[in-house]
Amino acid sequence: MSDILTQIPPVALPEVIPSNLPQQKFYIGEWVRWFQVPNGDFGCIIGVIYTHQASCMATGLHYLILLDEHSPSREICTCDFAFEEDIEPLDQSSLEQLRGNYV
Structure with a gap:
């Protein structure tokens, strides 16, 4: 797990944090893919931050x-x-298909 932590991209705190945060569309443990780019990456959500x-x-x-x-x-x-x-959810069938495309 420490190897993963060293690879997390940088973030910075916003100057103003709103009193009401936006409602999440995706949740921890959900599989998603980037759909805005060709050959988009895919994976499992492990965190959500504002x-x-x-x-x-x-x-x-x-x-x-x-x-x-x-x-x-x-x-x-x-x-x-x-x-x-930039992302959309993946069902099990789509996940298996993506994994098969890159074997």
């Missing part, structure tokens, strides 16, 4: 995703943050 994402200056809910061992980027990173607008 933060200011350092690399693109966007404030809001960010989902920490542990990439599946068959996900295209897994060789270079173990985890990645995703915005709600």
Whole structure:
């Protein structure tokens, strides 16, 4: 687990934290994939934070995703943050199909 922690992308606290946070669309343990990009990564949500994402200056809910061992980027990173607008849920059949595409 400590190896995973060293690979978590950087985040920063937002200047103002709202009194009411947005409702989550996805939950810990749910399998998702990035659908906005060709050959998108996929994995399991292992955390949800409200933060200011350092690399693109966007404030809001960010989902920490542990990439599946068959996900295209897994060789270079173990985890990645995703915005709600960039991911979609995976059912078991879709997950198995994605894993089969990258074997």
